[in-house]
Amino acid sequence: MTRTSTLTPTADNAADTTRVAVSTVIFTLRRTSGAETPTVALPLVRRTRDPHEGQWALPGGWLDASEGLDAAASRTLGETTGLAPSYLEQLYAFGAVDRSPTRVISIVYWALIRPDEVPDESVENVQWFDAASLPRLAFDHNEIVDYALWRLRNKVGYSRIAHGLLADEFTLAELREVYESILQRRLDPANFRRQVENSGTLIPTDRFRTGSHRPARLYRYNQDVELADRGPLGGRH
């Protein structure tokens, strides 16, 4: 009871057998042909080696000794999928003993990317899946995605992360569609408009989206307002 922490190597520490990986759950919205509302989708990488060869897994890789965790998440995501997210935040550290044959601690991030930033030609071994209907993934990655979805749905209620899924200018209907897709329920257009207008986070522009019926005013996000309050850790992305 009196042993003190030393933060220096000791015989019983896990340095030689435990490795640190970084993975990212990155969401976008996808308009499935013919469907009225877009659905939440994410890219997965087919594993080319054991363990779980052939199964789909979250994009990620090993932490490099010379990079921070955020940087590792960005790098491994880019290397595996070619994507560079508009929003990136740490999700959770997963470290159950039996989650992999060898001991692996996974620092998992979650991210958002705008549909227009997703390349049309898919990268080798990468495929996009609807979050609602995933296959059995490698390791504990199903559990991880579930948790990331829960965080996404929670956070959309009290922050402005929806921005991360939209282009710079958008109509209120487009913004509402993002919320409806994530929350999986319809929102009253009139009330949605007032809520978001009174929040002070939107700036109306002079431009309109035309093409169908009455033109809709385009809005921009107020850059002065942070996407999400992350407390003392700040908003570094």
Place this chain on the structure above:
Amino acid sequence: MTRTSTLTPTADNAADTTRVAVSTVIFTLRRTSGAETPTVALPLVRRTRDPHEGQWALPGGWLDASEGLDAAASRTLGETTGLAPSYLEQLYAFGAVDRSPTRVISIVYWALIRPDEVPDESVENVQWFDAASLPRLAFDHNEIVDYALWRLRNKVGYSRIAHGLLADEFTLAELREVYESILQRRLDPANFRRQVENSGTLIPTDRFRTGSHRPARLYRYNQDVELADRGPLGGRH
């Protein structure tokens, strides 16, 4: 851009130089003699080795290869301070390259403990500090405590974690005092009573706290209600 993640050892991974530590920010409420409201306090451990020998640091230790992260947090907290918290939750993984002379990833937990569970005789090299007036701590531990305090204050607003700082039976004034101490502002007794009564999380008992003026009814928490909604990760503590 087409390199795929393998989650198997490679030449450039950090296994041989990066180590994983687990630390815990554990809060309690302390009634400083004469003060009207209690203050948030936490135990720190004096470092007995380099780096940062002599400075105060969060209780913690190295992750053992055979234990999960939650278990490691409980174990290292117990070994360094003798404490066993009533609430324990993962806070964040800190992994800046320069946060320690050697590369250390710290999985940090935060916890609550009831004042009556804090032993009177302090353990060797352990001392309790007011969260509001900490010295300069070892590593990035000041930053970590700030973040934990931010999470505590946030979470007290939308969950019932205040329970983790109270005995089984308590008066509404005592519960209100917990909130006031954490949020650092006074709450209207009348409105507080109604809010908490209507939340359905409290069960009135037949017992009363006597001793000063009109006796106050004692309440218990409804065990059916989770302390905090933690989503798919569940409440395992």
Place this chain on the structure above:
DNA sequence: ACAAAAGTGTTGTACGTACACCCATGA
């Protein structure tokens, strides 16, 4: 009796929800 905390009642405001209604455009 009086101070002080426990507990109740009342009122105003803010905000979310439901829904009726008008407006402007493409076809």
Place this chain on the structure above:
DNA sequence: TCATGGGTGTACGTACAACACTTTTGT
């Protein structure tokens, strides 16, 4: 002109803040 989504108005219910008031104890 009509269907449709853009946009406004309004009424209702809940929730919270402020604060006056009553109740019950210790001294």
